[in-house]
Each structure stands twice: as C-alpha cells, then as structure tokens.
Amino acid sequence: MKAPQILSGFQDLLPGDMIARNKVMSMIRSVFESHGFEPIETPSLEYYETLTGKEGGESEMLMYDFTDHGDRHVGLIYDLTVPISRVMATYQDIPKPFKRYQIQRVYRAERPQKGRFREFYQCDVDIFGTASPLSDAEIVSILSDSLVGMGFKDFNVLVNHRGVMQGIMRTCGVPKETLKESIVIVDKLDKIGPDGVARELEAKGVPSAGKIVEMISVQGDAGVVIPTLKGMLSGDEEAVQALDNIKQIIELAGAMNAKVKFDPSLARGQSYYTGPVFEARLETPKIGSVAGGGRYDNLIGIFSGNQVCATGASLGIDRIMAAMREIGMISDTKTIAKVQICHFGEGSTPLALECAKTIRESGVPCDLYCGDGDIRKQIKYASKKGVPYIAIIGEDEAKSSTVLIKNMETGEQEKVEFSKLGEVASQLA
Amino acid sequence: MKAPQILSGFQDLLPGDMIARNKVMSMIRSVFESHGFEPIETPSLEYYETLTGKEGGESEMLMYDFTDHGDRHVGLIYDLTVPISRVMATYQDIPKPFKRYQIQRVYRAERPQKGRFREFYQCDVDIFGTASPLSDAEIVSILSDSLVGMGFKDFNVLVNHRGVMQGIMRTCGVPKETLKESIVIVDKLDKIGPDGVARELEAKGVPSAGKIVEMISVQGDAGVVIPTLKGMLSGDEEAVQALDNIKQIIELAGAMNAKVKFDPSLARGQSYYTGPVFEARLETPKIGSVAGGGRYDNLIGIFSGNQVCATGASLGIDRIMAAMREIGMISDTKTIAKVQICHFGEGSTPLALECAKTIRESGVPCDLYCGDGDIRKQIKYASKKGVPYIAIIGEDEAKSSTVLIKNMETGEQEKVEFSKLGEVASQLA
Missing domain, CATH: 3.30.930.10 (Bira Bifunctional Protein; Domain 2)
Structure with a gap:
C-alpha cells in the first residue's frame, strides 16, 4: 500500500x-x-471579488479560487x-x-x-x-x-x-x-x-x-x-x-x-x-x-x-x-516533556500516576509512559525522544515510596523521597 | 459604495x-x-482522495473541494x-x-x-x-x-x-x-x-x-x-x-x-x-x-x-x-493595553516616548497614542477602548519630569516622578 x-x-x-x-x-x-x-x-476564505478588488491581475495568478456548494466564487x-x-x-x-x-x-x-x-x-x-x-x-x-x-x-x-x-x-x-x-x-x-x-x-x-x-x-x-x-x-x-x-x-x-x-x-x-x-x-x-x-x-x-x-x-x-x-539561536529540542516516567513491576502503577500528577502540578511537563514494554524499552524510548530527565519507578521504589530521577545527558541519578518530589521536580523545568 | x-x-x-x-x-x-x-x-489542503479515504460518502458532502492550478483534485x-x-x-x-x-x-x-x-x-x-x-x-x-x-x-x-x-x-x-x-x-x-x-x-x-x-x-x-x-x-x-x-x-x-x-x-x-x-x-x-x-x-x-x-x-x-x-467566566476585556499614554503640548513627545519604553520594559502592555487630537479627544479614545489606566504627559509634566497616572474606573490619579515610573507601572499589570 x-x-x-x-x-x-x-x-x-x-x-x-x-x-x-x-x-x-x-x-x-x-x-x-x-x-x-x-x-x-x-476567515481563510473570502468572496473572490473581495480578494481581487485590490490589485486585479497580479493577485489572480497566485490565488486558490473555486466555486463552493452554494455557487459562490470564493478564494483562499x-x-x-x-x-x-x-x-x-x-x-x-x-x-x-x-x-x-x-x-x-x-x-x-x-x-x-x-x-x-x-x-x-x-x-x-x-x-x-x-x-x-x-x-x-x-x-x-x-x-x-x-x-x-x-x-x-x-x-x-x-x-x-x-x-x-x-x-x-x-x-x-x-x-x-x-x-x-x-x-x-x-x-x-x-x-x-x-x-x-x-x-x-x-x-x-x-x-x-x-x-x-x-x-x-x-x-x-x-x-x-x-x-x-x-x-x-x-x-x-x-x-x-x-x-x-x-x-x-x-x-x-x-x-x-x-x-x-x-x-x-x-x-x-x-x-x-x-x-x-x-x-x-x-x-x-x-x-x-x-x-x-x-x-x-x-x-x-x-x-x-x-x-x-x-x-x-x-x-x-x-x-x-x-x-x-x-546561527544556532534555536535549540534542537524535539520534545515538550521535561520528565518521562518509566514504571514497571508490582505496585508501581499507582505511584507512577501519583508521580505524574505531582510533577505536572509543579509546572513541569511530564510524560507518563503508557505503552507496553520492560524498563529497557522505556529508557530507550525516552532516549530516542530526547527527554532530559527520566523518573524510574520499579517495585523497590514503590515499596519505599521513592523515585529515581536520572539526568539523561550526564547519567547522574538521585533517589528522591516521594514527599520531596514536587520540590525536586520544580527545579527540572 | x-x-x-x-x-x-x-x-x-x-x-x-x-x-x-x-x-x-x-x-x-x-x-x-x-x-x-x-x-x-x-496543511489546510490535502489531496481529495486522501480526505475521502476514511469515510467515503459522509465526508464528501461537507467538504470544500476543487481542482487547483496544477489540475490536482484537492480539498480543505x-x-x-x-x-x-x-x-x-x-x-x-x-x-x-x-x-x-x-x-x-x-x-x-x-x-x-x-x-x-x-x-x-x-x-x-x-x-x-x-x-x-x-x-x-x-x-x-x-x-x-x-x-x-x-x-x-x-x-x-x-x-x-x-x-x-x-x-x-x-x-x-x-x-x-x-x-x-x-x-x-x-x-x-x-x-x-x-x-x-x-x-x-x-x-x-x-x-x-x-x-x-x-x-x-x-x-x-x-x-x-x-x-x-x-x-x-x-x-x-x-x-x-x-x-x-x-x-x-x-x-x-x-x-x-x-x-x-x-x-x-x-x-x-x-x-x-x-x-x-x-x-x-x-x-x-x-x-x-x-x-x-x-x-x-x-x-x-x-x-x-x-x-x-x-x-x-x-x-x-x-x-x-x-x-x-x-456563566461570566470570561471578562469582557476589549483591549490588550493596560496603559494608554496621552501626550500634548511643547516638549511632551520625548517624555512620552521614554515613558512608553519604560512601561513596556516593565512588562506592561502600553499603547502610545499616535493620532492627532487634543487631550480631551485622547482621553475619550482611551475610555472608548476601555483601557484601565492612562498616563498623561503635558507641558507641566514634561518640565517637571513627572507623569500623571489615572485609574479610568475609579478616577483616582497620582503624580509619579519619572524615575519611579518603572516601579509604579509594574504594579498595573
């Protein structure tokens, strides 16, 4: 096809x-x-005669014009x-x-x-x-x-x-x-x-x-x-x-x-x-x-x-x-999200949802991974998208109410207590 | 006509x-x-056959379609x-x-x-x-x-x-x-x-x-x-x-x-x-x-x-x-400008320009009156537009480097030294 x-x-x-x-x-x-x-x-559409009123010949050449269902001659x-x-x-x-x-x-x-x-x-x-x-x-x-x-x-x-x-x-x-x-x-x-x-x-x-x-x-x-x-x-x-x-x-x-x-x-x-x-x-x-x-x-x-x-x-x-x-005045940012939440294993989903909510509320765009796939696939996805930080929540994190925040550029990572997540997140904007 | x-x-x-x-x-x-x-x-325009691919008859009825200059059948x-x-x-x-x-x-x-x-x-x-x-x-x-x-x-x-x-x-x-x-x-x-x-x-x-x-x-x-x-x-x-x-x-x-x-x-x-x-x-x-x-x-x-x-x-x-x-969740604001500068008389223009620059730099949208007309006409214009504050600069103000800031709703007015204008303006946002 x-x-x-x-x-x-x-x-x-x-x-x-x-x-x-x-x-x-x-x-x-x-x-x-x-x-x-x-x-x-x-509007994007106007009567053709409105559009041609100004310059005549010059503009007609470069206009998308047609007759609409009501037999009106119109143009973009x-x-x-x-x-x-x-x-x-x-x-x-x-x-x-x-x-x-x-x-x-x-x-x-x-x-x-x-x-x-x-x-x-x-x-x-x-x-x-x-x-x-x-x-x-x-x-x-x-x-x-x-x-x-x-x-x-x-x-x-x-x-x-x-x-x-x-x-x-x-x-x-x-x-x-x-x-x-x-x-x-x-x-x-x-x-x-x-x-x-x-x-x-x-x-x-x-x-x-x-x-x-x-x-x-x-x-x-x-x-x-x-x-x-x-x-x-x-x-x-x-x-x-x-x-x-x-x-x-x-x-x-x-x-x-x-x-x-x-x-x-x-x-x-x-x-x-x-x-x-x-x-x-x-x-x-x-x-x-x-x-x-x-x-x-x-x-x-x-x-x-x-x-x-x-x-x-x-x-x-x-x-x-x-x-x-x-001249390089535009950064090559390809994604809106500043943080990608990667979650896997027993009990991680409720914390992942909480986590997304907290980060969003702190004003930081946050993408909650919602596909299928193990943690390696999720990290690969984050890396392909170019998201600057990931928040990892596995079984261990779920049990201890912590989140692992990783800087995707430097590789540095930090274990953050859930109660402090909002505070930490607001610095990632 | x-x-x-x-x-x-x-x-x-x-x-x-x-x-x-x-x-x-x-x-x-x-x-x-x-x-x-x-x-x-x-794009706003696509090939007609792309647009009709999905639902056939249903969509054709409500589409603006036409043949463009290159004989392509296209639609909005x-x-x-x-x-x-x-x-x-x-x-x-x-x-x-x-x-x-x-x-x-x-x-x-x-x-x-x-x-x-x-x-x-x-x-x-x-x-x-x-x-x-x-x-x-x-x-x-x-x-x-x-x-x-x-x-x-x-x-x-x-x-x-x-x-x-x-x-x-x-x-x-x-x-x-x-x-x-x-x-x-x-x-x-x-x-x-x-x-x-x-x-x-x-x-x-x-x-x-x-x-x-x-x-x-x-x-x-x-x-x-x-x-x-x-x-x-x-x-x-x-x-x-x-x-x-x-x-x-x-x-x-x-x-x-x-x-x-x-x-x-x-x-x-x-x-x-x-x-x-x-x-x-x-x-x-x-x-x-x-x-x-x-x-x-x-x-x-x-x-x-x-x-x-x-x-x-x-x-x-x-x-x-x-x-x-x-349910009145939208305010009836009809104008972007928070301050309208009204200026008249000898020596007022340079101060009016300075004033516009200062207010704009303090992050407050400011309209500099640029029509003809005496001060009454300028105030009437501001009132018709619904701008919340006006800054009046006449000969006296120009001489003393002051600006008269008037709240258009309450009628209150305040003489502001030019050196303090930025500070005062930033509170009008």
Whole structure:
C-alpha cells in the first residue's frame, strides 16, 4: 500500500519544528502586545471579488479560487491586507487609531521554491486611522523590538520614502515610462553594488545613471545624510518634504531605542505604498530582508469609500526561523516533556500516576509512559525522544515510596523521597 | 459604495473575542503540554482522495473541494484525524507511543447554524501506538484537567465502551438491521429521558425496550455499577471484557484526579471507534458535550497498511467559549493595553516616548497614542477602548519630569516622578 502524499509546496510541522516555532511566535506576540497592538483573526476564505478588488491581475495568478456548494466564487486569502481592509470597511465604529496584529496562514498558488511554501504564516502589524509620523515610528520600533526580542543583534530597520525615490528620479530626468523599471534596478544596490546598478540603468537608456547612483549610495548617520540629500534635491518640494518625514520617523523611533537607518536605495515593490517604506534586514546571518512594510493611505478606501490612513509591516516567520537555525539561536529540542516516567513491576502503577500528577502540578511537563514494554524499552524510548530527565519507578521504589530521577545527558541519578518530589521536580523545568 | 461581505458561516474575530480566545487556547495548550503532548501542524489542503479515504460518502458532502492550478483534485481539511493518519503513515519512525496535540482550523461546507461555523478550530489530543488502558486514562485525565484549568467546576468526563453498548443490544435481542438506529436512540437518554427512549425503541419494533432502558439507566459509582451490569451481561464475553476495560480506565484516570464517570448510555456517533468512548459534559452551565473521543484502532491502518492503535479526543473551542461567556467566566476585556499614554503640548513627545519604553520594559502592555487630537479627544479614545489606566504627559509634566497616572474606573490619579515610573507601572499589570 502506497502512503498518501502531502501536496507539493505544503509542509508538515512535526514537534521539533513546532516547539521552536511556538517559542518564536509567542515572543513576537508578546512584543506586539507590549506595544498595545490588539489581536484579530479573519476567515481563510473570502468572496473572490473581495480578494481581487485590490490589485486585479497580479493577485489572480497566485490565488486558490473555486466555486463552493452554494455557487459562490470564493478564494483562499493570499495576504492579510485584503481581509483587514474588508474589516475596516465593515466595522467603521472601531476606535481609531486602531492598532492590530494578525498572525495567520495565507495561501499562494505559486510554483514552490526552496524555503517558499504555498501555505505559510504571515504576521502583520498595522495602525489605521492616522497619518502621524509617530505611527510610522511605532511600526519601525516594533520591528526592531521584535528582532531584539527574538535574540538578533546584528540587523537594521531601513527607512526610505517613495517621495525621495521619485524625487531622485525626477531630478535626474528619468522619463515616466522607465520610472518603475529604474526603481526596481535601484532596489538591487545591496545585491549588485553601485557599478552594477549604474550599468543596468545605462542599459535601459536612463540618463544621468551616475548621478542616481551617487544619490542612492549616500550612507551614514541620518543627521548628516538627510541634509546632504536635501541639498541635492532642493528643487523638488515633494522630495524635501519626504526627507523631513523620514527625519521625524527616525528620530521618534530612535528615541524608542529602535535600530533604524535611512537608506535612499530602499524601494519595496508594492505599488500601493504612498509614503515611508520600511524593511528589516538581518546582517548576521546575512540573509537580508525578514520584514517589510510602509504607509498605504489609499488602499482601505477602495472598500469603504472613505479613506482610512494606514501604516504597517509584515514579518516573514519562515525566513526568520531559517535565520535563527543558521546561527544556532534555536535549540534542537524535539520534545515538550521535561520528565518521562518509566514504571514497571508490582505496585508501581499507582505511584507512577501519583508521580505524574505531582510533577505536572509543579509546572513541569511530564510524560507518563503508557505503552507496553520492560524498563529497557522505556529508557530507550525516552532516549530516542530526547527527554532530559527520566523518573524510574520499579517495585523497590514503590515499596519505599521513592523515585529515581536520572539526568539523561550526564547519567547522574538521585533517589528522591516521594514527599520531596514536587520540590525536586520544580527545579527540572 | 457597498462594503464587501464576509462569507456566510465564517467569522471575524475582533479584539474582544480574540483576547478571551487566546487566553483559553493558551490554557488548553499548557495543560496538553504539562501531560507531555507534542504540538504538530499539518496543511489546510490535502489531496481529495486522501480526505475521502476514511469515510467515503459522509465526508464528501461537507467538504470544500476543487481542482487547483496544477489540475490536482484537492480539498480543505474537515477534521484533524485524516491529516494525522497521513502523518503517521508518512513518518513511521516517530517514537511510539506518540502523544500529539493539534490545534487548527477545519472547514465544513455545511449549512451554517447558530453557534456552528463553516470554519472553526479543532483541538485534538491523541496517543498512537499503544492499546493500554493507561493511554485511554491519559486522554480522560487531560480532558478533565483542561476543563479544571479553564475554571469549570461542574462537569463529568463520561466513559463507555462499544462492547458494552453492543453487548446490551445483543443480550436484549436487537437484530443487526436495527442496531445502528437503536444505538442512536439510546444516546438520547440525557435529552428525552428513559420513557422517551423506551417509546422510540418500541416504535422501531425493538424487542425488550424496557430491558435496554433499564441497563443503560444504571447510574452511580463505577465500583457498584460495573458489577451490576456484569451480572446483567454475564452471558456476553465481549461485554464483560469491555466492562473490565472501563473499570481499569476509570481507576487509572481517577488516580490522576480526573472527574470521570461510567455512563452505559453513551454512544458517540462515529463508526470508526473500536473500544472505549469518552465525552466531557458540562453540567453548569448545562450545555452538554464540549469534548468527545474514543479508541480507533483500525483507522490509521487504512493509510499505512500496518495497524497503529490510537486513542484520543477533540475539544470544541467554540462551545467552550460560549459556555464560559454564559456563566461570566470570561471578562469582557476589549483591549490588550493596560496603559494608554496621552501626550500634548511643547516638549511632551520625548517624555512620552521614554515613558512608553519604560512601561513596556516593565512588562506592561502600553499603547502610545499616535493620532492627532487634543487631550480631551485622547482621553475619550482611551475610555472608548476601555483601557484601565492612562498616563498623561503635558507641558507641566514634561518640565517637571513627572507623569500623571489615572485609574479610568475609579478616577483616582497620582503624580509619579519619572524615575519611579518603572516601579509604579509594574504594579498595573
């Protein structure tokens, strides 16, 4: 008999994966909540026309859509932005600013690639109903705090603004027809370097490629870089305002201890961004972007008719988990139980049950062996599972009301009187 | 412009719902983990033929199925039993007994009813690879511990066995053709009473309806009831063995403090159960079943060819949440933030940012107001959100490095020196 297959691009998360993932998720959640963001959840299925309302062609290609039993054309959500837009249009009395976070699975009918799945978690934080730079700074600060909370040390939250990017292009005389392409090229600075960017821009026939590269390559402290660029873009009022906006966001986020940096080459793909854009980039390990976002003041209005300002970001859990694994930030714990109770022989079962109850009550996860098999089989099982301690209860222990606690790593063992088990157990957590 | 609709039978969980739900979920998770159950997650989509492998016709009716872009016939999972069966067939080297829990959304294309949704969480605990009564007792014990952990006091975990039910039917001469129907009627004892059951059985032409009702109505301590029924079923070897099995399970679970009770009328619908069956029933509030399960030793084998014993149960989060609301076990907290920072006037922003950082670092969720608006608007916002404390920082406070902490319920307020804010804040959690 052939075992049934999992669908390509989907994954089974077994205990080893899930234990690490739950830890990371719970850390992220607690950072979000410490900033006062509220949890929400929305359906996995929405009307197809709701899902396509936003971007048309782009999203249709990657959507799982079908007709349900009631002849409704429906689709699996492919991001959390469309659902929250529908929510904001539906519940217009939610007090604003509304800070929400949402951690859910989304679905993409794309060709699966290494490390990219057709079903994966998205983890969004957004603030609705205000255009204040403080709200953008809160998003930057929460990205920074999340990465610090997870244990990352070497990273930056980069900030740029569409107005700056477009100002650079305008000032350098890039025609409208090649604007989009040129921005895509500029966004590659980190990967292909200034010479690469210049070469690609020239190949597209962009004039003053050198000047563009000069501007986007400006690096250093925001206090220096912003005035420098202001000078370069002084003729472009929109760009100058955008630079002032970035300055404010960086100062405010910095005052909340965020690791924040201005990067004039940062573009972020989505066409719906209207102002500042953000990206969290890991330097160690050097895997690049693990979160991105920006301000999108025109998107919610598509649903509700009345405009709702919005700014936010999305963390990529899969990339973050991969990075943590790469530099050993995730322990290889494969089991929840800290203690495995092994029991055998006359009279051992009642004590084993008592023992499980006592250890659990002391707050320590405890697995009571409930299969068949002699003590050697039980110990082998504990060792295969990787449980750190075993509590052995045989006939002798049952008679003397003692438990033998063994450290599976060091092999050390200790005879514990049953009356003291709770006390001893609470130190094993 | 008409706001886009949510699909019928689906729900938006807004902060008020989610905060309560997250608390309940996290309590359940911690009970499962204290028993050493390991978390896993599997895809929401599976091959259609995997999903229909188990029950055929029954499940097809309620499945969301469709053909994906790669011409695969796929379906959304409608329970967590099919996916775990596939997992057990795929990863045959998982050490057994394998205790896993799985909390995920499942999908049913049924007609939605009050309190029943097309998308809802299922919350399963199962033990694979052993037929020992201790494993059944662990499931009973975990159901009991979960309900106690959530704060329920008046409930029972009922236990019966298919062998007992069938033994009663055999002993009373119920023919094979009416066996299934008769069991369904018997299962209604709790709802329609002994006379109702007798009437319905008679209407179906079942002989000795009175004798059946007598047997299934036996109530009381297992130590008395089991011998009584043993006497009544003494000619039926299978039923007698089943009664011994129940006795063991109840004793073992009782030793782990489970609130467990033998109920010979308990049937549980699913045809795949092979031995003991369980059901957790709330008495206060009197809403009945909130969890059910049993032993299903033949199901995993459908996928893997080789038999894997299994026992487990599933908790219904939606019913549990409804019950908790009914008797006021869930507080109506609508916001995560414990403190809302309101700030206005010259020089207040840097102190407001410092203040947010300090309160967050002391472990208290803190929302920094980041909209526009004067202090009255900010206080109104805090009040509408229902946040318990506000921290006011105006020009005076900024100058004197103080913060005004106000209890929104009592109206009491206290001027706190900034240097002491961390200390004061940590008491607001």
